Amino acid sequence: MALLQEPTDNIPVETGFDDPVYESQIVFRKILKVMSEPGTIKKIKNKLSAPAPMMKATAAVCLTLMDFQTKVWLDLPRDSEVSKYLKFHTGLRIVEHSSEADFVVFFSAPDELPPLNLGTDENPETAATVIIQTQSLDDTKKLKLTGPGIKKSRFLNAENIPTSLWDHRGKANSLFPKGIDIILTSSEKLSALPRTTKIKMIKTEKG
């Protein structure tokens, strides 16, 4: 009933999952796959629509993992179309400070990560999951990944993510078991870099 009393401009025109139970399971399995085999890329095939600048894969991940129990910080204003969309479809709690959030979503990759919850040595699972939306995701040899979930090594290229962010991530993850787990999204694509994955930058001609 409360929903009906909400002003109508809080109801987004963009649609979520058609069949949330069935579709969120499929999306979750893709997230599980990329999280357990870091650097692999999966494609989201659901036909949901999301308000700009939110891409399809980002929306699918948010709708699958977030609900009223999750605290979320977005790099967008609180009254943005995206927060309206997510609030309507998931009931998540948007927080003021990035350090309080369970999920932190970047619609444009920052140079450095803001203060984040890295968990504690005794409870490392409380650390934030960072979702970063990028221009493109492919297996060009830009980042060489090693660690659990990777047989020998795997390559990944996430466009428009500054080198400083990877350095920052490396520093945070040197505190293992504390650390941050990253989900990368780009249009319909999805990949992940859990805290255990080691990243080596491959030098190109440009340096």
Added chain:
Amino acid sequence: MTAISGEQKKSSRLKEKTLDGYNFAYLDDQTKRMIRRATLKAVAIPGYQVPFGSREMPLPFGWGTGGIQVTASIIGIDDTLKVIDQGADDTTNAVNIRRFFAKTAGVETTENTSDASIIQTRHRIPEAKLKSDQIIVYQVPIPEPLRWIEPREEETRKMHALTEYGVMHVGLYENIAHFGKVTTSYNYPVQVNDHYVMSPSPIPKFDNPKMDEMPALQLFGAGREKRIYAVPPYTKVKSLDFEDHPFEIESWSECCALCGSSSSFLDEVITDDKGSRMFVCSDSNFCANRRAKGHKGPGLPRKFEIKDIE
């Protein structure tokens, strides 16, 4: 257009095949999301036990409620499920859990290890090598390997955080001092990715080497103790040991009485009250596949003889 109609077909198949009045795969979606978030963190921190809000299931704790909750949260209509109990597909626990998911999730079930996309297991890893894209879900009674040594949760958490595992080696050392060898034969502790010491659930130590660099994802669910943990594919899993007492697995002088295999884990079956016995594969599917290919074992149990007890 074809993609959309495909989706719709699946959606209607879902409604058709699942039990009326129940959620898909029994659990409500809110619970699944909570378990899914815990599972992702478990995967990101290999071997670490993530606490989760374990629900009451339609069977008592100790019957695989942890494994069932994990399976229910990951399973989809396109999955093929295999469930084993001590290696066998045809025991009460396995049959019932398989039927539970066939009813509530409408999934295909199989006894064939290589056909399954999800394998839920109680206390064994199948003999057939698991592949990439398969997920094995273990039912875990007691997830904390340090619990017998340190009863306080606060302390065991600190020990895990600091990789302070000396006491585990002391335990193994005492075993060697008493018996000349490590006598732990199941639930043999392992160290995952050089950090967390983890209980592999009560699988025989025979199965421990299979966990190392396994191409399949391994998920562990403990319902009563409310913990989920995981080992991603291709992750180092090392059984604790000493340089001069390296880890060893069991071996048998007999072979399987039915299929003649001398490389699988064997169960001893007492066949009468005069001490006759036979050894058979614990993995029923592995044994059946071998027999279908024409392999034969020595068959009937041998008669008990006085020299057997000498």
